[in-house]
Amino acid sequence: MITRFTRLLPRRRVFAAAAALAVLAGPGQALDRLEFQAPGADKDLLAALKGASLLMSSELDGQEDAQDLFAAARAEYGRLLGTLYAAGHYSGVISIRIDGREAAGIAPLDAPARINVIEVRVEPGPAFRFSEARVAPLAAGTELPRGFVIGQPALSGTVRDAAAAGVAGWRDAGHAKAGIAGQEVTADHRDATLAARIALEPGPRLRFGPLAVEGEARMRERRIVKIAGLPEGEVFSPEELDRAANRLRRTGVFKSVTLAEGEVLSPDLLPITATVVEEKPRRFSLGAEIASQDGLSLSGYWLHRNLLGGAERLRVDGEIANIGAQNSGIDYKLGLTLDRPATLTPDTTLGFAAEIGHLDEEDFQADVATLGLGLTHYFSDNLTGRIGFDYEYANGRDLVDDFLFRNVSVPIGVTLDRRNDKTDATSGYYLDGEVKPFFGFGTTGSGIRSTLDARAYLGLGAEDRFVLAGRLQLGMVTGSSLLATPRDDLFYSGGGGTVRGQPYQSLGVNVTRGLLSPKIGGTHFIGAQLEARAKVTDAIGVVGFFDAGRIDVGDFFGTAGDWHSGAGLGLRYDTGFGPIRLDLAMPVGGTTGDGLQIYVGLGQAF
Incomplete structure (x- = not known):
């Protein structure tokens, strides 16, 4: 028997828990027994199945409500089948019986008010191997997962990773809008093999367009663009996009920074939008350390994250050390630093420091x-x-x-x-x-x-x-x-x-x-x-x-x-x-x- 599907989907339909169950039935009674069996599963697969099981989690958490247990049982099929697919088992059979009745066959409006016994049985079937493993076309230098090879275990995660690696390869080459054009995955149950064929659509090679900024309040937009240092006009690079976001985060001015790719502009420019949420401009901190012979040390600082609206960081530090030390007197110091990011280059910070002490x-x-x-x-x-x-x-x-x-x-x-x-x-x-x-x-x-x-x-x-x-x-x-x-x-x-x-x-x-x-x-x-x-x-x-x-x-x-x-x-x-x-x-x-x-x-x- 050959099963053909374009996505890795469960063989048995997964039912969502009905929200109305909690009001249509009264309070349930405690579960007497939960049985979980997976004949033929090895130690690792059994542990993965139990780890994915909502019913096992409910038992460990002491769940007693019949409606919650029923909802968990109906959602169990998809979770267990996904776990089987992740381990390369595509002909598994799952049975979840509530007091002798298959959970998938119980209508939501007929949910039991009391559940005594739940029996979960998973027959994993044979482990499948790849009979075909193909992603095309690939950008030069793309490295697919090692396991995505004919004869290797056909894990569903490996298929997804191969598709992601193919798309990432094209994006690294400047094709920002690369994606999956189609995928065909065929399981042959007669010889326990899986044929995976993934077609990619590279799209055009793009260049960075202008950087737009949203969400700024005290920070000047011009400085945000300069600090990000996105190379407008150069070939698109995911690495450069990540570096631009990290430069903005490194200033400490923002709670969050996201850079989103827009729609392609004529002829080949890709605009980027930076959405930022600013931190409060000021903060202070106090610290203390004590040692039996060295005495007590007290320290603290006051910080302004955005002094002039360009992410200039002003910090004043103070410390009193060796209070009560046995062999020395008290040390103290007061320091001031002022840092300005994106000076000379987007990755260079200019700093001024002054300190006095005794x-x-x-x-x-x-x-x-x-x-x-x-x-x-x-x-x-x-x-x-x-x-x-x-x-x-x-x-x-x-x-x-x-x-x-x-x-x-x-x-x-x-x-x-x-x-x-x-x-x-x-x-x-x-x-x-x-x-x-x-x-x-x-x-x-x-x-x-x-x-x-x-x-x-x-x-x-x-x-x-x-x-x-x-x-x-x-x-x-x-x-x-x-x-x-x-x-x-x-x-x-x-x-x-x-x-x-x-x-x-x-x-x-x-x-x-x-x-x-x-x-x-x-x-x-x-x-x-x-x-x-x-x-x-x-x-x-x-x-x-x-x-x-x-x-x-x-x-x-x-x-x-x-x-x-x-x-x-x-x-x-x-x-x-x-x-x-x-x-x-x-x-x-x-x-x-x-x-x-x-x-x-x-x-x-x-």
Whole structure:
């Protein structure tokens, strides 16, 4: 027997639940028994059928109303048959009996007021294979699904994916209106084969037409068009369309952004309409972290997303840190940044930054200020590059003498972020590297400060409920002597950002200056953090971790260097916008710490 159909439709008619049933019959009684059988189905197919079953879901949810059960039974045919088709079974037989009567044969007006037993039986029949698998015509370079080949299992999803891939191939080649002209799918039940033939209609090759904007209120339309950067007049590209939408979303000005293709204009222009919904222009945020020895840190910011109507972002940041710290005083800073997207190119953001602050560390105090101008370029959603020009100033005193550092620097950095979640990653990796040449005035030295931050995540088990996470940090200053390098460009180890279980910035180097040997930061730093994260429930997780750090002068692993380490346990509570973090850590190696350290904050440690 050969069955011919132009779409993959159920063999048995699927009935919709009648809304009037709830008022035509009184309250039903509880279901006594639900039987679900699928003779001949393998383990995976049986699990898929049960997972698609509304009746199984109703039983698990404790559904007792007869009208709801009857409606679920009538909708069951289509769901189960769709599951069979998805697994390549096209001659299945489905029977759903309500107290001995086939559910499909019961008229909606005769719905039972009481249901005692429901019996579901699915005979999947043989698994079909492709006897023909053809999509034509195809654009050059189109890749069809691997399974869409003669002799492979004839899964309905594979047929749909092949059709979608064919259309996508033509769209990638500039044929924006490509579609399916016809499809013929023939099932031969005698030899359990399926012949799939899909005809495509590429349509003309089109170019981007003008971009129209709808929904803007405070944002200027001209700036929206510039930020989107849609290349009007160039050949249509779905990738360029997605990039334009992402550029608009990246500004933070909009709640939602959609780009829709219009009707073709003469001769070959395709107009695009951007529909946007704007966010509220202002927002603020407050944060806090506390550690047993480092004290309390309070931070916050105020943000204006659209200062001048062109997506200019003004942000004012403030922080007070080390309140109640055991080995240092209170640090504070106030900063301002102003960013303007789509400067020079649609993917380039111009930024201005200014910051003033006071540092009260264990080995020095200083008033500091920074003034800078920078460009950030988005090469892709995952890769960004940046370059800046900064003036840095620090006036203070260490344990021996006063100091004044002044320099200009040119920081150049690259960030590659392939994490699946920026606040609670379970897979992927993150790389950030920066090289900062600095040129000192007066007694300030000149050199290069280089840093690398590398993180990786590996999820294990069902739904990544167990995650291994690792972090490696490297830093070095070359070309400038230790005492001629600005103090905040030197490296320390210890605390939540480097080695938990060791006091904040407790590891540096001792230098001999007269009769004193004060501790300052080093020119070389290596840090490593390892975590094993496990979810106990959907909201609660536990973490075990080990951190280590080393500070050196002049070179890595030099004779003047030293190391320390710490380990501990942590608790995480998922708030939906990031986990709340509680870490308890003890020193393991080194001589810089003694006793329990406690850390509380928002988000994973890295």
